Amino acid sequence: MRTASEWAALDRQYLWHPFTQFDEWLDQPMLVVDRAEGVELIDVDGRRYLDATSSLWCNVHGHRHPRIDAAVRAQLDKVAHTTQLGLGGTTAIELGARLARLTGYARTFFSDSGSTAVEVALKIAFQCQQQRGHTGRTRFAALTEAYHGDTIGSVSVGGIPLFHGVYKPMLFDAVRIPSPDRAGENEAALLEEAARLFREADGTLAAFVFEPLVQGAAGMRTHSAAFLEALCTMARDAGALLVADEVATGFGRTGTMFALDQTNVRPDILCVAKGLTGGYLPLAATLTTEAVFDAFRGPYTEWKTLFHGHTYTGNPLACAAALASLDLFEEERIIEGLVPKIAALRDALAGLTHPAVVEVRQVGLMAAIVLGPFPTEARVSHHVALACRDEGVIVRCLGDAVVVMPPLAMEPGDLRRIVAAVGSALLRVAGPPTAAPIAGA
Ligand SMILES: Cc1ncc(COP(=O)(O)O)c(C=O)c1O
Known part of the structure; x- marks a missing residue:
């Protein structure tokens, strides 16, 4: 058995930790x-x-929950991973049907993290607009202080200067819609500014992307449901699709299953990850309406396919954990x-x-x-x-x-x-x- 300091020495020798300054990491107890x-x-x-x-x-539901542990073990006895590219898989199919029942969205595209859920949503929104003939709708609107993950698309719609500033030359521009420091504060004035920005961007936006009610990584900045509803009306009037990022807020964190349940907003695309598997395994879902999905259908040679996919898309172990977690939500009235x-x-x-x-x-x-x-x-x-x-x-x-x-x-x-x-x-x-x-x- 290694001692705590031996583990720490090995960590410092071999690992590169996320969002961590190594020089500080060297100095502090691990x-x-x-x-x-x-x-x-x-x-x-x-x-x-x-x-x-x-x-x-x-x-x-806590770590090592017997129900989720058992579901993952049972899945291990069947198969740990098979691809969704060209093949169906029973556990992913079951979870897709379950998510449709839970959320009301027609289609689930699986990936691995919150970042990829958003990245996929951006590509779907962009391509959907193009394939509907709105070729001028190429830009995105997003909130100030937004955080949507660390891949380049999700960083582009992100708005936290400390995290995102250095990458600016690599990013695409987003129309930056001001969000309040806290719910109710200054919202009327911000809505006026937002109205101007959405008017100016009319016809050029593929989608408006937002974290509903709570901007988590910004330090739990909040806005009111009425504020979000007003922004979403403006975005729709400007021809944008709505993309809700419930990666942090989803699965009960705000007191309802989804933060959107506290609003009248019904986005075209919903991104979930993090709590989807109860926090067990990396799995994300980008959920869409049938209308969005329809824009991708047609003969192969019309090239309307969503050319996107990850190796571990719809991983059966992760899907089994998610199904068990959703069972717990229902049975234990979480x-x-x-x-x-x-x-x-x-x-x-x-x-x-x-x-x-x-x-x-x-x-x-x-x-x-x-x-x-x-x-x-x-x-x-x-x-x-x-x-x-x-x-x-x-x-x-x-x-x-x-x-x-x-x-x-x-x-x-x-x-x-x-x-x-x-x-x-x-x-x-x-x-x-x-x-x-x-x-x-
Ligand atoms: C709202 C939101 N979107 C996306 C992400 C990115 O998720 P992941 O770290 O799984 O890529 C996060 C992570 O904190 C988040 O809070």
Whole structure:
């Protein structure tokens, strides 16, 4: 058996971690996960930590859930992977039918990650417009501070300068529709600006792409359902298709199965990933209406085929996990059970009174504790996230925000423990509350 420091040394020798500055990674203590149980991760020394990030926003029912474990094992006894290119596969077929029943969308195109779900949606929207004869509709509209993944198309519609700025010369231009810092704030003025932008882009847009209600990677920025509905009406009037990215918000995170369930928006294309398999295996789906699908039909030599596909598209193990996860949603009435959990998280967050907490954002079980004002180089939110580990809690920061996005299975007591850990970590990192500077005083 290797020791914790041997694991860390091997990691530092061989791995390149996502969204991680290696020089910082070298300096900080490394937590190496070996296994998990329920909502807890267990490190190589046997220490347990609440998984307050849902293993990057994907775990739903907890780790090693007996039902999902059994479904994946049963699928292993049949086949681990076969291709969807030119062949059908029973498990993917079953999941496609299940997703159609769940979402009301007619067609499912499978891929592997949130990024590919969006990448596929962009290509479908573009090609659909072309094949409907709207050859001038070649551009995309997207929100400020949007995040849709890390492939080049999804980065192009992304709008977070820190993540996306360096790639600008590689990207296509998007019409940038302003989104508010928080729901209700300044929305009327932003809608006027959006109306102007959509008018100017009239006839040139293939699609408007958006994260409904919560812009997760922007630090859980929220907008109202009415704001989104107004934008979508403008986008439709400009001839754009609507693409909803529910990669983060899907599968219960906002308190409803999909964030769109809280709106009257009915997009042409829906992207899901992360929680689709309960957070077990990489699987994504780009769902479309039959009308969109129809634009791709015709004799082969009309070249209307969607020429896109990935090796592990519709992977049977991942589809089996997804089917078991959807069974659990139904049988255990997961969405109904969220109400007291969301309230417990809200109450706990309301108790965070340290003056360095400048804002708390929460929709359902997606929350961000925004800290400030601190100089960027102080990396306060990062240090708070690291200090939470001493309390047995794993959270991550996004900019100035400490993000809390627990598995839906987490119980109120553990939700309170997470917020208490952030509070005590903040005390240790930022010091005790002193007389807070009061604006205007
Ligand atoms: C809204 C949204 N879209 C797309 C993605 C990209 O998903 P993935 O990391 O699986 O490529 C993310 C990831 O956080 C996301 O939050």
